[in-house]
Amino acid sequence: MIPIYEPSLGEEEVENVLRAVRSGWISSKGKYIPEFEDAFAQYSGVAQGVACSNGTTALHLALTALGIKKGDEVIVPTLTFVSTANVVLFTGATPVFVDADPTYWCIDPQKIEDEISKRTKAIIPVHLYGNPCDMRAIMKIAHDHGLYVVEDAAESHGALCHDKMTGSFGDIGCYSFYGNKIITTGEGGMCVTNNEHLAEAMRRLRDHGMDPNKKYWHDRLGFNYRMTNLQAAIGVAQVKKLKGLIEKKRQIAAWYGTELEDLAMKDLITRHPETRWAKNVYWMYSLLLNELFPLTRDEVITRLEVEGIETRPFFYPVHTLPWYNKGETFPVAEALSRAGINLPSSANLRKNDVRTIAEKIRCLI
Numbered sequence: 001m002i003p004i005y006e007p008s009l010g011e012e013e014v015e016n017v018l019r020a021v022r023s024g025w026i027s028s029k030g031k032y033i034p035e036f037e038d039a040f041a042q043y044s045g046v047a048q049g050v051a052c053s054n055g056t057t058a059l060h061l062a063l064t065a066l067g068i069k070k071g072d073e074v075i076v077p078t079l080t081f082v083s084t085a086n087v088v089l090f091t092g093a094t095p096v097f098v099d100a101d102p103t104y105w106c107i108d109p110q111k112i113e114d115e116i117s118k119r120t121k122a123i124i125p126v127h128l129y130g131n132p133c134d135m136r137a138i139m140k141i142a143h144d145h146g147l148y149v150v151e152d153a154a155e156s157h158g159a160l161c162h163d164k165m166t167g168s169f170g171d172i173g174c175y176s177f178y179g180n181k182i183i184t185t186g187e188g189g190m191c192v193t194n195n196e197h198l199a200e201a202m203r204r205l206r207d208h209g210m211d212p213n214k215k216y217w218h219d220r221l222g223f224n225y226r227m228t229n230l231q232a233a234i235g236v237a238q239v240k241k242l243k244g245l246i247e248k249k250r251q252i253a254a255w256y257g258t259e260l261e262d263l264a265m266k267d268l269i270t271r272h273p274e275t276r277w278a279k280n281v282y283w284m285y286s287l288l289l290n291e292l293f294p295l296t297r298d299e300v301i302t303r304l305e306v307e308g309i310e311t312r313p314f315f316y317p318v319h320t321l322p323w324y325n326k327g328e329t330f331p332v333a334e335a336l337s338r339a340g341i342n343l344p345s346s347a348n349l350r351k352n353d354v355r356t357i358a359e360k361i362r363c364l365i
């Protein structure tokens, strides 16, 4: 089986975890946590990193620190993983969905302004499958309307938009380090920001809202969203590999691009796009199966599985999920979701693996 994703772990991760265990600092105190925060924030080109338990809690910390609350509205793309919208509900605010751009699949900035109301407080752009949003356009809209921007960079470690790191444009950038992410800590997340006050607020919120200078004094409702030293020990080793992993992933995307060129030329598929103003990190190398493709997307997934190739369908647009469904339609996201498939994307894929996968797709026609 060629799996959809495998983490790239090595001896340094093992050594660091052993050191953390031997030191006795296995909970959320210990040297690896600030070390990981500093290293990842520096990589991201942002001053402060606040590590936490996963990408969802990172987003929730960010919205809470910004004061998002009941009665507010937050603009989110409908084509995303469900937690981008769930965290808005966690705060009591309402997610307002926006359709995707058909050419690069992220939130369509031209449709954001139509959804801004007096209640709108923030936008959460999502750099989907490693491909950056148009952050220049989004930051301009946010600036014009006085809105916060929380970037959901869970899938875009190291991706660039106009040569600037995704996650570093908005007020806060939020990352996931789940096992299938470009770098991982098993479970884990981080908020990055240039705003010291927001970083301080998020540090408090992740630790039960406790005053760092007055033990057991909780002056606000907080959470336990802390990262453990064991997770951060892995993170410290992983962050050193990030640049190399991204180079490998871009190489793999280039191989897929070449191997699948004939199918794209015949308009059977659309390959994972990269805009001229961005650097895609191809977290999940993805395809659209066009109308001319003779099998449905789900048939392709099943047939490839029989051939030993694990793939995934695109996310269902969040507005179609039972919890969110109010009968709205977003035709671009719906079409992308129906046609989209993620191919195996681990950084350890070899050229031969990519060739085999492309060959198996070709054999389906």
Ligand SMILES: Cc1ncc(COP(=O)(O)O)c(C=O)c1O
Pocket: 054, 055, 056, 057, 080, 081, 083, 084, 126, 152, 154, 155, 176, 177, 178, 188, 189
């Ligand atoms: C776009 C997006 N946002 C948020 C998350 C949540 O991250 P986590 O699974 O670490 O909670 C994910 C995770 O897969 C994601 O893909």
